[in-house]
Amino acid sequence: QVQLVESGGGLVQAGGSLRLSCAASGRTFSSYGMGWFRQAPGKEREFVAAISWSGGSTYYADSVKGRFTISRDNAKNTVYLQMNSLKPADTAVYYCAADSTGWRSPSAERYNYWGQGTQVTVSS
Numbered sequence: 001q002v003q004l005v006e007s008g009g010g011l012v013q014a015g016g017s018l019r020l021s022c023a024a025s026g027r028t029f030s031s032y033g034m035g036w037f038r039q040a041p042g043k044e045r046e047f048v049a050a051i052s053w054s055g056g057s058t059y060y061a062d063s064v065k066g067r068f069t070i071s072r073d074n075a076k077n078t079v080y081l082q083m084n085s086l087k088p089a090d091t092a093v094y095y096c097a098a099d100s101t102g103w104r105s106p107s108a109e110r111y112n113y114w115g116q117g118t119q120v121t122v123s124s
Contacts, residue, residue: 002026002098002113009094009118012086016122020081022096022115030054030074033103035111036081038092038120047106048094049081059104064090086122093117 008020020036035050049070050059058070067086072079079096097111105111 002029002032004096004098004113004115006094006096006115006118009120011121011123014087014122014124016086017082017084018086018120020083020094020096020118020120022079022081024077024079024098026077029077031100032113033099033101033105034070034072034079035097035099035103035105036070036079036094037097037108038090038094039117040092043092045095045108047108050099050104050106051079052103057104059106061106083120086120088122088124091120091122093119 003025006022036048037045038048039045047061051070051072055072067084069082095117096115098113099111
């Protein structure tokens with residue numbers, strides 16, 4: 001079992017940057033594909049980015065490609081989401097998630113474990 005705890009959210013002006021972190025418990029972190037999702041008020045949870053077990057492969061939603069970067073440090077049991085050139089449309093609660101069966105899935109149903117989320121608010 002994996003427990004996930006996100007941090008790093010906050011309020012930022014449009015065009016600014018934030019880095020989210022997701023710390024995982026357990027000794028098998030490197031065996032999980034990891035993903036970031038977000039959910040804005042009144043909207044469904046949407047896929048943001050995913051990263052493979054080693055961190056060598058990544059996959060992004062079109063809406064964040066070129067602005068966001070997902071990475072992981074297996075020695076620290078942590079996955080990151082660097083967010084640059086933020087827009088008001090990026091405002092949401094951001095969740096990290098772990099997939100024990102693979103990686104690169106944009107479907108939330110594929111992920112077994114979820115963090116509690118961290119709020120990101122981008123002002124115009």
